[in-house]
Amino acid sequence: MPPDPPAATRPAPPVLTVDDLRVAFPGAGEAVRCVSFTLRPGEVLALVGESGAGKSLTARALLGLTPREARVTGTIRLHGQPVTTDDLGHRISLVPQDSLAALSPVHRVGDQLALAALSLDPRLSRREARDSATAALRSVGLDTAQAAAYPHALSGGQRQRAVIAMATLGAPDVLVADEPTTALDPDVRAHILGLLRSTGATVLLVTHDLDVVRGHADRVAVMYGGRIAETGPAAAVLQDPRAPYTAALVGAVPTALTPHRSRLPVVPGDAPAPGEPASGCAFAPRCAYAEDACRTTVPALIRLPGDRELACPVRESV
Numbered sequence: 001m002p003p004d005p006p007a008a009t010r011p012a013p014p015v016l017t018v019d020d021l022r023v024a025f026p027g028a029g030e031a032v033r034c035v036s037f038t039l040r041p042g043e044v045l046a047l048v049g050e051s052g053a054g055k056s057l058t059a060r061a062l063l064g065l066t067p068r069e070a071r072v073t074g075t076i077r078l079h080g081q082p083v084t085t086d087d088l089g090h091r092i093s094l095v096p097q098d099s100l101a102a103l104s105p106v107h108r109v110g111d112q113l114a115l116a117a118l119s120l121d122p123r124l125s126r127r128e129a130r131d132s133a134t135a136a137l138r139s140v141g142l143d144t145a146q147a148a149a150y151p152h153a154l155s156g157g158q159r160q161r162a163v164i165a166m167a168t169l170g171a172p173d174v175l176v177a178d179e180p181t182t183a184l185d186p187d188v189r190a191h192i193l194g195l196l197r198s199t200g201a202t203v204l205l206v207t208h209d210l211d212v213v214r215g216h217a218d219r220v221a222v223m224y225g226g227r228i229a230e231t232g233p234a235a236a237v238l239q240d241p242r243a244p245y246t247a248a249l250v251g252a253v254p255t256a257l258t259p260h261r262s263r264l265p266v267v268p269g270d271a272p273a274p275g276e277p278a279s280g281c282a283f284a285p286r287c288a289y290a291e292d293a294c295r296t297t298v299p300a301l302i303r304l305p306g307d308r309e310l311a312c313p314v315r316e317s318v
């Protein structure tokens with residue numbers, strides 16, 4: 001056994017560890033299958049993949065917010081300890097997608113945050129709850145006039161800042177942000193994502209937008225058919241994708257170098273439904289690299305140099 005690295009070079013222990021997470025629906029099979037990943041202190045991990053890949057269900061499982069009929073199994077640990085129902089919404093907090101739906105239309109923004117602070121810590125006095133709300137709003141650049149406004153009087157970007165402030169109340173260990181900026185204009189989007197990052201929080205960021213991954217994530221986990229196909233540093237994975245599905249995803253997005261009117265590559269076939277295929281790699285039916293074994297054996301996620309992981313034996317040694 002090689003000796004342990006010196007403490008200074010040893011990576012910090014993960015904040016969140018997800019091990020063999022599965023989400024199944026009666027009669028439909030598993031929509032999330034054997035998903036394992038870690039979140040390191042202060043990092044933004046982007047979960048990407050096409051519609052139906054299982055991103056939102058994975059994120060919602062961390063918050064105990066999967067649909068009632070879903071059967072969720074696996075282990076979720078915070079700082080090495082299994083999460084309890086008390087942790088959900090407190091130590092793991094949601095940044096919602098739709099700020100208008102997340103905020104009550106009949107209460108002032110500052111009042112809503114003060115109430116949220118009180119519900120997180122009922123020992124707070126009203127004044128302390130209000131101070132905590134004001135500080136959280138100020139940290140995202142909202143002033144007292146905006147705190148005194150009703151949600152409809154704020155812009156979409158200001159409202160999204162308010163829900164980020166709300167999610168950071170009580171200094172949670174992990175923020176789960178499920179497509180937090182899809183409803184916003186592109187310039188506001190970049191600002192809000194920068195703000196999310198500037199909170200210094202450890203973030204699981206669900207997105208289907210590779211520009212968001214490129215600009216705002218430290219690491220990326222690519223999902224396909226409910227499983228993780230590939231993980232690694234965001235820049236390395238986008239520049240040199242190893243999983244055939246990641247390569248298809250990256251190739252399907254135009255860049256500044258894509259010639260005008262050129263046709264982008266399209267992957268033939270459809271994404272699998274939950275539980276499909278019954279055996280083998282879910283991407284095999286659409287994969288140009290698929291070999292016989294790919295159709296019968298589910299590929300394990302293997303660690304590669306450069307802090308990467310890959311679930312594709314065919315491309316492991318490329």
Ligand SMILES: Nc1ncnc2c1ncn2[C@@H]1O[C@H](COP(=O)(O)OP(=O)(O)OP(=O)(O)O)[C@@H](O)[C@H]1O
Pocket residue numbers: 025028031049050051052053054055056057058067208273274
């Ligand atoms: N209540 C449910 N009953 C049955 N199947 C469901 C249910 N909720 C989600 N699913 C299925 O689980 C799969 C994964 O859904 P999920 O919402 O996690 O996908 P996603 O990757 O987040 O996609 P999108 O980007 O479109 O939100 C989908 O095929 C979806 O149809």
